[in-house]
Amino acid sequence: MLLPLSYLVLRSSEGGWAGVSEVLLDTDTFAVLLRSALLAAVVTGASVFLAVPLAWLTVRTDLPGRRAWAVLAALPLVVPSYVGGFVLVSALGPRGMLQGVLEPFGMERLPSIYGLFGAALALTLFSYPYVFLTVRSALRGMDPALEEAARGLGSGAWRTFSRVTLPQMRPAVVAGALLVALYTLSDFGAVSILQYDSFAREIYTQYRSAFDRTPAAILGLMLVALTAAILYVESRTRGRARYHRSSAGTIRPGAPVRLGRWKWPAGLFCGAVVSLALVLPIGVLMFWLARGLAEGEPLRLVWGAAFNSVYVSAIAAVLAAVAALPVAVLAVRFPGRVSGLLERLTYLGYALPGIVLALALVFFGSNYVPAIYGTLGILLFAYVVHFLPQAVGATRAALLQVKPSVEEAARGLGRGPAAVLATVTVPLTRSGILAGGALVFLTTMKELPATLLLGPIGFDTLATSVWTATSAAFFARAAAPAMLLILLSAVPMYVLVIREPKQ
Amino acid sequence: MNDLMVKISNVSRNYGPVRAVRDLDLSLRRGGIMALLGSSGCGKTTTLRLLAGFETPESGEIEIGGRTVAGPGVNVPPEKRGVGMVFQDYALFPHLTVRGNVAYGLKNGKRRSGRIEEVLALAHLDNLGNRMPHELSGGQQQRVALARALAPGPDVVLLDEPFSNLDAALRARVRAETRDILTDAGATAIFVTHDQEEALSLADEVAVMLDGTVVQSAPPEDLYHRPATREVAEFVGEANFVPGTADESGRFLCELGNVPACGACVGHVEAMLRPEALRLHALAEGEKVGAGATVLAREFYGHDQLIKLRLDSGPVLCSRLGGGPGFRPGQRVSVELSGEAVVFPRS
Numbered sequence: 001m002l003l004p005l006s007y008l009v010l011r012s013s014e015g016g017w018a019g020v021s022e023v024l025l026d027t028d029t030f031a032v033l034l035r036s037a038l039l040a041a042v043v044t045g046a047s048v049f050l051a052v053p054l055a056w057l058t059v060r061t062d063l064p065g066r067r068a069w070a071v072l073a074a075l076p077l078v079v080p081s082y083v084g085g086f087v088l089v090s091a092l093g094p095r096g097m098l099q100g101v102l103e104p105f106g107m108e109r110l111p112s113i114y115g116l117f118g119a120a121l122a123l124t125l126f127s128y129p130y131v132f133l134t135v136r137s138a139l140r141g142m143d144p145a146l147e148e149a150a151r152g153l154g155s156g157a158w159r160t161f162s163r164v165t166l167p168q169m170r171p172a173v174v175a176g177a178l179l180v181a182l183y184t185l186s187d188f189g190a191v192s193i194l195q196y197d198s199f200a201r202e203i204y205t206q207y208r209s210a211f212d213r214t215p216a217a218i219l220g221l222m223l224v225a226l227t228a229a230i231l232y233v234e235s236r237t238r239g240r241a242r243y244h245r246s247s248a249g250t251i252r253p254g255a256p257v258r259l260g261r262w263k264w265p266a267g268l269f270c271g272a273v274v275s276l277a278l279v280l281p282i283g284v285l286m287f288w289l290a291r292g293l294a295e296g297e298p299l300r301l302v303w304g305a306a307f308n309s310v311y312v313s314a315i316a317a318v319l320a321a322v323a324a325l326p327v328a329v330l331a332v333r334f335p336g337r338v339s340g341l342l343e344r345l346t347y348l349g350y351a352l353p354g355i356v357l358a359l360a361l362v363f364f365g366s367n368y369v370p371a372i373y374g375t376l377g378i379l380l381f382a383y384v385v386h387f388l389p390q391a392v393g394a395t396r397a398a399l400l401q402v403k404p405s406v407e408e409a410a411r412g413l414g415r416g417p418a419a420v421l422a423t424v425t426v427p428l429t430r431s432g433i434l435a436g437g438a439l440v441f442l443t444t445m446k447e448l449p450a451t452l453l454l455g456p457i458g459f460d461t462l463a464t465s466v467w468t469a470t471s472a473a474f475f476a477r478a479a480a481p482a483m484l485l486i487l488l489s490a491v492p493m494y495v496l497v498i499r500e501p502k503q
Numbered sequence: 504m505n506d507l508m509v510k511i512s513n514v515s516r517n518y519g520p521v522r523a524v525r526d527l528d529l530s531l532r533r534g535g536i537m538a539l540l541g542s543s544g545c546g547k548t549t550t551l552r553l554l555a556g557f558e559t560p561e562s563g564e565i566e567i568g569g570r571t572v573a574g575p576g577v578n579v580p581p582e583k584r585g586v587g588m589v590f591q592d593y594a595l596f597p598h599l600t601v602r603g604n605v606a607y608g609l610k611n612g613k614r615r616s617g618r619i620e621e622v623l624a625l626a627h628l629d630n631l632g633n634r635m636p637h638e639l640s641g642g643q644q645q646r647v648a649l650a651r652a653l654a655p656g657p658d659v660v661l662l663d664e665p666f667s668n669l670d671a672a673l674r675a676r677v678r679a680e681t682r683d684i685l686t687d688a689g690a691t692a693i694f695v696t697h698d699q700e701e702a703l704s705l706a707d708e709v710a711v712m713l714d715g716t717v718v719q720s721a722p723p724e725d726l727y728h729r730p731a732t733r734e735v736a737e738f739v740g741e742a743n744f745v746p747g748t749a750d751e752s753g754r755f756l757c758e759l760g761n762v763p764a765c766g767a768c769v770g771h772v773e774a775m776l777r778p779e780a781l782r783l784h785a786l787a788e789g790e791k792v793g794a795g796a797t798v799l800a801r802e803f804y805g806h807d808q809l810i811k812l813r814l815d816s817g818p819v820l821c822s823r824l825g826g827g828p829g830f831r832p833g834q835r836v837s838v839e840l841s842g843e844a845v846v847f848p849r850s
Contacts, residue, residue, distance in 0.1 A: 009606040025522075070747060092787070186584075311689040403592060403593035403594060405591075405592055406594045406595075406596060406597075408557055408588070408590070408594070409588060409594040409595075409596075409648075409651070410557075410584070410596070410607065411580070411582050412555055412556075412581050412584075412586060412587060412588040412652070413582070413587070413607050413608030413651065413652075413654075413655060414582045414583075414608050414610075414655055415582055415607075415608075416580070423607075426600045428596075428597065428598055445775060455848050
């Protein structure tokens, strides 16, 4: 974990202080920093703005079809950002579908989709579900007795919402927003396709074009610093208040808020979000798919890429799940300085943007271990390092539910530590381990920059196929792998998030 | 012949600055049932976990079945100690059936030999073998935990507050059942409790713990009638303390009369008298006696009653009487002593 980071530092310092300051003090670098921060702020704000009302409407009101809306609103998470970017460009871009529709009416040029607006739109539409899902689960876990108590103490409906419900939701909103901000900062696909020069795109361009790779390393470190700054601010703003329930007893479902006439605008809002984030991309992909098939686009290549995608994702998922178990066990059962540090180190991999991680491994691999450079091994290593926290998180949560006395009982009955792990701990945390694996599978399927930089030559996955076809503007050729990618990702997505227990 | 099954010598265990267990000595003979009695936080659960091997002593030595399992340079892991543990929350394996739970600690050979059925029958679980733990009542879960611990035939069974998760009505029954199961299995057992009634009625040896160490270990009758210290006397049952003198011939004299004394001191002493040793007689209006008293309050329990009274000389005492007609608050009574007094040096 520390290896890629320390290597970046090493690499950056190679050019000496003069080299570093040249990049750091460059006005272009400063502009990139500003642009990245701006994009992250806009996307995060817009996501919260979309997701919080959606979550509240689908959990606490009598909105017709709220379960269906909940499923539909969570689904855009399976659309990778580069597919989203490609969809926006082909639908709303120059010579795009909307333009084609409007041309007969004398509309010569649409406002440009490229740049901040397009990038922010694409990233918001396909990352707001992070906020939606965290807020939703917080709302579901909230004790309605709190709201009732506030009403009983004489607060009106609005005052109750703003003084009780909203503060209770805050940690969930912040957690979701953090995920969106990190995702936006590290995103490579959408910003590249929509030509917005944020860090990730700049690093890639530097890496591909310049002979000297030191500037890329320095930019990478700056991106890491920005990410670390956001994480630091988040950890400092966490309040001291506790948000779990202080009393025992089971949560009883609260009475839903009656929307009355507001039902219609609420439904319209849900419909608009779902149309843009789900119906639009699928519709556009279907359109290009049909057109591609009509023009005789070969599907054969897609199957090979699909096999590669599933194959590496499955291996990465298994490796991450296996590697997560000891980390989670250490963190939960032996809380201490060492295990805490170990756990936090694994989280570093998550905060490390994929492009930076890939870059560091490229440097490291090509210089020190050429034997594994350009093999599946180093790619899998990158995946596991990058996505391990997801598996650790899920396993850890499941492990927290297992009482330590159950494991001690097994020890007392004559089984050694390894046997106890195999016969008691693993069976009892199975659902968490599976969820962690499914999450890693899902994110590995979508992963682009590491796959591009570290994959063996000629190793095509669905993600790289979409990327190659879109960057050459072969939209019809990108449609099939993009569609397949969405469908394949929807399976673990269904297992993970949509299968909430019914209330 | 060494018939000691458990021997703890001079064991200490700290948690940082907190001394959970200090200089603890304890021994239990084969087949004995011991209660570790103490208020919460006195180190009794830590003692149990030290025996089971989930904690390591900082100093001292622990022997089980004549074998040193913990001591200088020795630390046998829990799975090799031959100790069965029943946890406060039972800690049943939720993914295994009752039979699976009981079979977990058995080697393959023993599993086939009918040991599972034997243990299930012993714990009256014959028909529940295929149930899952969550499908059982609290009392049944407790029996499964006990059966699971007994199945491998451990040298000692340790029970951590085994009845605290049961409601009062069920507790008495499960207590008796547990005692029978342990006796039938011929097991040596140590259980932890903060309930003195439970300790006195269930165990044949009670060890009272205070501040991390055992202050007295004795059969229940001895503990009740001959407490070693004032603290033990107060912790186990109600105790009256009366000042007086003890003479060379082994009698205790005070304003209430004189009774045989036990204890090593003479001269000015303080005597512990159990409430049963105070007999009350109603006094007629205006009648004067040597040791008169006024009834302050009365608690009626059906089978007996507790009378709180104030001696004319000042001290407040309590007396336990049969369930017959009692005394009213405010009534004048005279007090007569019976039984035996335990004398301590006056504080």
